[in-house]
Amino acid sequence: MLTEPRFIGEEIEVTFDQPPMLEKKPGCPDHFTWGEEGFEVTEMLREWHDYRRRGRMAQNMTPAHLATAEGRGSWGVGRDYFQVRTGDGRIFELYYDRAPKDANQRKGAWFLYRELPAG
Numbered sequence: 001m002l003t004e005p006r007f008i009g010e011e012i013e014v015t016f017d018q019p020p021m022l023e024k025k026p027g028c029p030d031h032f033t034w035g036e037e038g039f040e041v042t043e044m045l046r047e048w049h050d051y052r053r054r055g056r057m058a059q060n061m062t063p064a065h066l067a068t069a070e071g072r073g074s075w076g077v078g079r080d081y082f083q084v085r086t087g088d089g090r091i092f093e094l095y096y097d098r099a100p101k102d103a104n105q106r107k108g109a110w111f112l113y114r115e116l117p118a119g
Contacts, residue, residue, distance in 0.1 A: 051078035
């Protein structure tokens with residue numbers, strides 16, 4: 001039985017029962033695959049967003065625009081986090097990284113951040 005959070009930090013595949021209306025703000029997925037194992041999300045426990053710009057990206061906006069962008073996000077910047085319970089009772093935190101991988105793949109990617117103790 002897991003007694004401490006376990007860092008995972010691996011890219012995962014997700015699926016939705018209903019396709020998201022906004023590609024860059026997809027919401028919580030209904031299923032995800034980690035390695036060879038599939039998981040059904042039975043409950044979203046928590047959701048939070050981090051739209052801060054970091055490094056050089058934080059210096060290319062005026063302070064007023066930076067504050068607005070941190071509140072709602074801007075294209076390709078930030079992460080949407082979800083803490084979920086799966087069908088087998090495990091608790092995971094996963095996130096959608098809105099940054100494009102490269103010029104050919106302009107969508108972000110999903111990551112399994114960590115597993116938390118179920119108690």
